[in-house]
Amino acid sequence: MTTWYFTIRLPTCPDRSSAMPLVSLQLPEPKTIVFEQWQIPNWVQRFNVSHLFDWTWHKNGDFKRCRASIVQSSQSSACKAASAIVVNDVIDYFHSHPNEGCIVDNVARLPNLIPHPLPRARSLTDTCSSLHIDHKWVICSKSQSELDKWLPATKRFVTIAVFNAFIDTGHCHSEVPGTVFTDRATFHFQRWTNKRCSNDSISNIPQIKNEYRHIELIDSIGNYLPAPGHFAPQQLPRLLRLLATVPTTAKVLVAKGGVADPLIDVLVERGIVTRDRIVQFDKDIRPNYFANIVYRSDSWPYLRDKDNSHYIHDRTDMQLVHRVMATDKLAATDKKDCIILIKRRDGDARSIIEHLDLIAFMSSALNKSKMSSDLRIEIFEARGHIRDHIALFRRARIIVGPHGAGMMNILWSSPETHVVEIGYTTGMTFPEMYAEMSLHLEHHYWICKGHGDYSAPINVDMDDFMYIFNQIMHEIEIEKARS
Numbered sequence: 001m002t003t004w005y006f007t008i009r010l011p012t013c014p015d016r017s018s019a020m021p022l023v024s025l026q027l028p029e030p031k032t033i034v035f036e037q038w039q040i041p042n043w044v045q046r047f048n049v050s051h052l053f054d055w056t057w058h059k060n061g062d063f064k065r066c067r068a069s070i071v072q073s074s075q076s077s078a079c080k081a082a083s084a085i086v087v088n089d090v091i092d093y094f095h096s097h098p099n100e101g102c103i104v105d106n107v108a109r110l111p112n113l114i115p116h117p118l119p120r121a122r123s124l125t126d127t128c129s130s131l132h133i134d135h136k137w138v139i140c141s142k143s144q145s146e147l148d149k150w151l152p153a154t155k156r157f158v159t160i161a162v163f164n165a166f167i168d169t170g171h172c173h174s175e176v177p178g179t180v181f182t183d184r185a186t187f188h189f190q191r192w193t194n195k196r197c198s199n200d201s202i203s204n205i206p207q208i209k210n211e212y213r214h215i216e217l218i219d220s221i222g223n224y225l226p227a228p229g230h231f232a233p234q235q236l237p238r239l240l241r242l243l244a245t246v247p248t249t250a251k252v253l254v255a256k257g258g259v260a261d262p263l264i265d266v267l268v269e270r271g272i273v274t275r276d277r278i279v280q281f282d283k284d285i286r287p288n289y290f291a292n293i294v295y296r297s298d299s300w301p302y303l304r305d306k307d308n309s310h311y312i313h314d315r316t317d318m319q320l321v322h323r324v325m326a327t328d329k330l331a332a333t334d335k336k337d338c339i340i341l342i343k344r345r346d347g348d349a350r351s352i353i354e355h356l357d358l359i360a361f362m363s364s365a366l367n368k369s370k371m372s373s374d375l376r377i378e379i380f381e382a383r384g385h386i387r388d389h390i391a392l393f394r395r396a397r398i399i400v401g402p403h404g405a406g407m408m409n410i411l412w413s414s415p416e417t418h419v420v421e422i423g424y425t426t427g428m429t430f431p432e433m434y435a436e437m438s439l440h441l442e443h444h445y446w447i448c449k450g451h452g453d454y455s456a457p458i459n460v461d462m463d464d465f466m467y468i469f470n471q472i473m474h475e476i477e478i479e480k481a482r483s
Contacts, residue, residue: 043272047324054107066102078207086201088191105159105245110316116147117439120446122467131423137432154299154314165294169286172197178221180296189298206288216250217291218242226258228405237317241297256280262386315440326412339377342401350402351457407434415442418472427454
């Protein structure tokens, strides 16, 4: 094993109008840090995801250069950058500014299935119109032959190493921290956004307390921090990409609380990261972090233009999460025998008013079918640890639920699982996130009509649901007969 020794100092924030620093401080003595040679982690090969990475900085010989380049002179006071710029094209920027960072990984996304799968419904045209998504969802408004070039807008996944960098705590939106910036540049991988300040430069350079300084720091925080419906499909793929390509000497900044904590438990249990590397980002304290190398990974670019600046989940990310978290072989005593009905607490937003009617109908249909001895109904209320949720959803044959965080658990379900998402009609437009997640995981994804507001209990269209469920049972019976 090769070992390198480097000397590091704290970051600079020079006043570019003069040769003198803004604040005159006594610099600390240089500190010598030992870096060991990096190797592809064992878990990458164990879970068969090595094809999802390009290992760019090893192929082009940048690994040694990038890590040796963190020797910088500096001062430790807060200050204001004189002319910070916004960087969208990180690949071009680090090619022309190699002293500020480098490209760690640069890999093309997995191609969509051809033709791109469509949602299923009693009538897709009628359902999209009823839920007011006929002009909002690309998979409702475009022909199937066009979808591959529209979904997603992501072309590549790029991981960068930025020297002497800070991590934004949410200056634009408190629920969307994680932007990497220096006194010279702010790195926004996506050019277009609907948020007023999300493409602005960050010019205020914060003062960093010693406990929030690191040599190498993985920055995985992002959309809605530990929220269950967002952490797993949006932050977890980023975290896995970083853990696959970044040295194990780097600490790992992750969201604290919510679903983030138990998912980190699972990553530790599966040997993907060690507990001593974890640094939790507390959204109540929101400390500023700095590292001599900050690592960040994002899809690049996924926003086409200002009229299409919505988040679309990518097949590459969904496959990565599923393979790492849920592709172990089922135990001999386990099988795909569950019909899972996701229940939101009574009275909560998008809780199903006809919940008991759904159970009664599914029980009756199951008893009348040839599958009565092969399937059983499970009511999922998100109790217990996430490892238990993963185990349950790996056994799912059918999943039924209203739009909401519980649907995040479709990530753990295998291809050919039937997923029925119940929509609603008013308030925030019914999002397409779970449709894209499910289709990229090669599920049979169905949309069922619902009526009501995003922020209130909703009614399910029982005629629509009964048609869909009967059709699913019929297909499962045919599948069993063929086997």
